[in-house]
Amino acid sequence: MPSTQMTAEPLLSLRDLTVRFRLPDREVVAVDRVSLDLAPGEVLGIVGESGSGKSQILFALMGLLASNGKAGGQALFRGQDLLAMKPAELDRVRGVQMSMIFQDPMTSLNPYQRVGDQLAEGLRVHRGLGRSEARQAAVAMLERVRIPDAAARAMRYPHEFSGGMRQRVMIAMALLMKPAILLADEPTTALDVTIQAQVLDLMAELARENGTAVVLVTHDLGVVARLCDRVAVLYGGRLMEESPAEALFDAPKHPYSAGLLRATPRLDDAMTARLGTIPGQPRAGGMSPGCPFAPRCEVKLPLCDTTQPPLREVGPARRAACHLLEQPA
Amino acid sequence: MTLISAENLEVGYPVPGKGLFGRSRVLPIVRDASLSLDPGRTLGIVGESGCGKSTLGRGLLRLIEPTGGRVVWQGQDLANLSKDQLRKTRAGMQIIFQDPIAALDPRMTLLKIVSRPLATFEPGLSAAESRARALEALRLVGLPEDFASRYPHELSGGQAQRVGIARAIVGRPSLIVCDEPVSALDVSIQAQVVNLLMDLQERLGLALIFISHNLAVVRHISHEVMVMCLGRVVEHAPRDAFYAKPLHPYSRALMDAVPEPDPRREKGRVGTALPGELPSPLAPPPGCVFATRCPKVQPLCRTDRPALRDMGESRKVACHYPE
Numbered sequence: 038m039p040s041t042q043m044t045a046e047p048l049l050s051l052r053d054l055t056v057r058f059r060l061p062d063r064e065v066v067a068v069d070r071v072s073l074d075l076a077p078g079e080v081l082g083i084v085g086e087s088g089s090g091k092s093q094i095l096f097a098l099m100g101l102l103a104s105n106g107k108a109g110g111q112a113l114f115r116g117q118d119l120l121a122m123k124p125a126e127l128d129r130v131r132g133v134q135m136s137m138i139f140q141d142p143m144t145s146l147n148p149y150q151r152v153g154d155q156l157a158e159g160l161r162v163h164r165g166l167g168r169s170e171a172r173q174a175a176v177a178m179l180e181r182v183r184i185p186d187a188a189a190r191a192m193r194y195p196h197e198f199s200g201g202m203r204q205r206v207m208i209a210m211a212l213l214m215k216p217a218i219l220l221a222d223e224p225t226t227a228l229d230v231t232i233q234a235q236v237l238d239l240m241a242e243l244a245r246e247n248g249t250a251v252v253l254v255t256h257d258l259g260v261v262a263r264l265c266d267r268v269a270v271l272y273g274g275r276l277m278e279e280s281p282a283e284a285l286f287d288a289p290k291h292p293y294s295a296g297l298l299r300a301t302p303r304l305d306d307a308m309t310a311r312l313g314t315i316p317g318q319p320r321a322g323g324m325s326p327g328c329p330f331a332p333r334c335e336v337k338l339p340l341c342d343t344t345q346p347p348l349r350e351v352g353p354a355r356r357a358a359c360h361l362l363e364q365p366a
Numbered sequence: 367m368t369l370i371s372a373e374n375l376e377v378g379y380p381v382p383g384k385g386l387f388g389r390s391r392v393l394p395i396v397r398d399a400s401l402s403l404d405p406g407r408t409l410g411i412v413g414e415s416g417c418g419k420s421t422l423g424r425g426l427l428r429l430i431e432p433t434g435g436r437v438v439w440q441g442q443d444l445a446n447l448s449k450d451q452l453r454k455t456r457a458g459m460q461i462i463f464q465d466p467i468a469a470l471d472p473r474m475t476l477l478k479i480v481s482r483p484l485a486t487f488e489p490g491l492s493a494a495e496s497r498a499r500a501l502e503a504l505r506l507v508g509l510p511e512d513f514a515s516r517y518p519h520e521l522s523g524g525q526a527q528r529v530g531i532a533r534a535i536v537g538r539p540s541l542i543v544c545d546e547p548v549s550a551l552d553v554s555i556q557a558q559v560v561n562l563l564m565d566l567q568e569r570l571g572l573a574l575i576f577i578s579h580n581l582a583v584v585r586h587i588s589h590e591v592m593v594m595c596l597g598r599v600v601e602h603a604p605r606d607a608f609y610a611k612p613l614h615p616y617s618r619a620l621m622d623a624v625p626e627p628d629p630r631r632e633k634g635r636v637g638t639a640l641p642g643e644l645p646s647p648l649a650p651p652p653g654c655v656f657a658t659r660c661p662k663v664q665p666l667c668r669t670d671r672p673a674l675r676d677m678g679e680s681r682k683v684a685c686h687y688p689e
Binding site for chain 2: 086087199201202229230231232233234235237238241242256257258259260261262263264265282283286296297298299300301302303304305308310311312313314315316318319333
């Protein structure tokens with residue numbers, strides 16, 4: 038159980054969340070016993086590289102895992118386990134109290150339906166609004182996400198929107214029901230940097246105004262720094278470190294978090310001859326009995342190959358899973 | 367001596383003409399681009415999608431036939447070369463791509479992929495010599511020898527990009543155009559590949575044209591930086607001067623938009639995003655290409671295109687009112 042101190046009752050509690058995929062010849066553990074809490078209104082970042090399992094956490098919460106995937110453990114939303122819900126119960130949470138936006142907004146929008154109708158549909162189904170009422174609300178929401186000329190734009194199709202505008206349409210759609218939680222999977226990765234800044238601003242503003250909690254999955258530490266209150270660092274399906282954002286960036290505790298930060302070039306650092314690196318390649322985890330990061334870790338102990346380090350308290354509201362942190366300093 | 371230079375280069379793509387029988391015409395994507403690069407140096411080219419940075423890179427190598435201006439390679443005008451001469455010259459100029467796995471033939475072993483350019487550039491080599499050269503290239507990019515018999519699907523993205531680099535260096539080029547070479551890679555792997563390119567530059571005296579949307583990566587690897595916007599070069603400067611104080615408002619806006627791994631600083635930047643959309647590169651605005659979004663725009667900017675002018679200290683900027 039996480040020992041993170043929370044003043045408010047968590048809105049979402051992951052308890053040993055595990056995601057496994059059955060392959061023809063073996064089973065892959067994509068997410069391995071991850072426990073995390075999300076407070077109301079909080080912005081939590083989940084960072085990691087390919088194969089870290091970061092996106093699968095969101096897919097598991099939304100019931101969107103591929104057909105050979107299965108989630109275990111618990112995902113408690115206001116005390117109710119999402120993983121144990123019947124489809125009809127889940128439909129009352131999904132898209133209403135908890136919405137998700139994706140990296141590629143084009144594939145998430147219906148190309149044959151006018152954008153305004155796609156937004157209005159949710160309001161009609163979930164809120165029982167009439168046609169014109171729903172359309173008005175949809176246009177108002179498009180205005181809130183700063184789609185210029187929203188009433189006319191609502192009559193258009195997704196392909197007539199730029200990438201940045203499509204992502205804003207997705208955000209509008211996700212926030213239409215005033216969800217308690219917005220799950221965002223690499224929402225700005227496909228966008229140009231000036232458009233990314235706009236979308237991040239918009240997410241920050243809407244989360245603040247509506248009190249929406251956000252789980253932001255990204256590989257980009259800069260995006261985390263801009264938006265997140267708290268950060269979870271994932272590697273090979275395991276939670277490596279969890280920390281308030283400022284504390285993590287000031288002084289990462291886990292060798293993997295430290296390596297990621299060193300490898301991220303900045304515009305304002307004193308340049309060294311070469312960038313910091315982490316040797317080897319990222320690999321999906323769950324295969325080794327030890328720490329999944331051990332094969333790439335430059336400070337590992339013999340113990341790290343054989344025994345998984347437990348998550349332990351390493352500072353105020355900070356946890357990390359590393360044997361080195363157990364050694365007396 | 368200058369390795370490669372371009373003067374007023376224009377590169378475009380053919381588009382269908384109006385109507386069924388309309389004559390197709392060439393739509394210029396890059397206009398009026400000039401640069402020169404010395405051996406062993408790195409020029410970073412940055413800009414957002416549609417700015418023409420990749421098109422310029424391809425135009426320089428004549429992978430896309432430029433529609434205007436000229437490219438001079440080691441004193442020779444590339445346009446004057448015959449197909450045969452061009453092929454020989456190409457040994458000296460290579461390119462690596464963003465999607466490293468897509469750039470490799472899935473049916474060939476890595477040895478074959480890497481040695482293949484030698485069949486074109488140095489047809490006189492024996493099989494044993496080609497093999498030795500390919501193994502040497504694989505070693506230089508840090509891949510173990512047993513990789514030679516592997517196939518592309520067995521590689522991670524970072525390893526595949528190393529193979530792409532091995533293939534580029536096997537013909538002993540003087541220049542590699544790197545087109546977003548690390549954009550598809552994980553952060554930790556991106557750093558490995560950037561370091562590898564810098565190491566190879568030092569060892570082999572390579573010149574690099576490093577095309578990227580990532581300003582922080584470009585800062586690390588480049589000696590000089592060129593910023594493009596909607597097909598035009600808007601700023602060109604030595605690296606340190608550029609990052610200390612960009613002169614074009616667009617360069618400034620790009621830099622301000624990059625989120626840095628520094629929460630204290632970033633939290634203060636929320637709400638500072640530059641408004642507006644990128645105009646279509648197919649219909650750039652008549653005056654300055656940045657006029658529709660520029661926070662410092664003046665009436666003149668909307669009507670008159672600013673020329674790229676010399677600001678001293680090897681800096682050039684295309685702005686009526688530079689910073």
